[in-house]
Amino acid sequence: MLLGQLLAQYEEELIAVGEEAESLSFAYRALKNWTFTDFVLALQKEVEAEDQALLQSIFEQLKYHVPAQYIIGSAEFCGHVFTVDERVLIPRPETEELVTLILEENSRESLRVLDIGTGSGAIAISLALARPNWQVQASDVSEEALELAQANAQELEAVVSFKTSDVLDELEGLYDLIVSNPPYISRDDIEEVGANVLASEPHLALFADRDGYAIYEKIAQQAPSVLTPDGKIYLEISYKQGKKVKELFQEAFPNKRVRVLKDQFGQDRMVVVDNGSI
Structure with missing residues (x-):
């Protein structure tokens, strides 16, 4: 045949x-x-x-319903090839938009950066490779995910430090930039999740309590004590979470600007907290 x-x-x-x-x-x-x-x-x-x-x-x-990326064992993200398996989510194109935005809006030579819920390490490693002078820290509650992220950093020769932490519980010091693509799917929205995602990708990295807002709430609660005065926060969100996440961070940072930005498909996809200047 x-x-x-x-x-x-x-x-x-x-x-x-x-x-x-x-x-x-x-x-x-x-x-x-x-x-x-x-x-x-x-x-x-x-x-x-x-x-x-x-x-x-x-x-x-x-x-x-095993995703093709798990079958071949890798996924491309921001021009780099990351090893992926059932320990981590497969990096998505919309998250590349978040990385691109961060790089476009932050040209300072030296920044201390934290990636919360790093998974495969795609965001943290991509930022470290694009800005070698940045000090990039990556955290995840899953030790299995961190093992894979560390392997990816080594393979791609990226200088990133890794730590097991539930949001900021185990982290110290101040950060100029906090980024996170956290679990944000409400369990009530399970029907919106593709069969291959639901069958194979880690639910710990997909679903969040409190209608999908639990991790955002925790970041909003903890971030004010670790963000530098000129610091910024970049978050990926679900297409229907913009209003609520903006309110959470505006309350946590009343003197900062909070923006909801759309992805290439016109859907709300990112929330940015900053001082109002790029």
């Missing part, structure tokens, strides 16, 4: 169970280490037994 024919059969079955058909060829190409041209040229060739077995393995995992 030709590769294109076999892919078409599998893709039809994936669509039937609610998975994206493109995930199959994406994972297959990555595991074969093929360019797109390699892939296109192979579509009209007979599939050898070894490749049939590989495609079958990928298909079975996708069918049971």
Whole structure:
């Protein structure tokens, strides 16, 4: 059977169970280490037994809602390749927008930065690589996630320090910039979560108590004592949390500006706390 024919059969079955058909060829190409041209040229060739077995393995995992990034063991973020597995969330494109915003708005040579709930380390490591003079600290309540984040930092040669902490409970000192993409999904919104996310990604990093606001509330409570006078906070939020999160941080920082910013799709996605000047 030709590769294109076999892919078409599998893709039809994936669509039937609610998975994206493109995930199959994406994972297959990555595991074969093929360019797109390699892939296109192979579509009209007979599939050898070894490749049939590989495609079958990928298909079975996708069918049971294992994300393609877990199958290949990596995800690209801000131009870097991060190892990912079931210990951490897969970094999302909208979080790249948060990193880009931070870099655009902060040009100072030396900043002390804290990334709360670092997961794979994607935010902290990307910032450290882009701004080598920044002192970047990353924390997470999950020791398993921190193990993976440390491995990513080592692989990418990023200077980041890591510490186990529930928000700021175990952290000391002052920070010029606090960033967090925390768990923010309410358990009442579980139906909005994709099947592959729900089946495979860590729920500790997805869901938060108090209708999804618990971690924001804790950051708002603890941050005033550790943020420098000119310090800033950058948060990723759900598309429907902008008003509430803005109110939380405006109350915690009455003398600062609190902005709700949209992502490339026009959805509320970031909350920024600063002194009103970029």
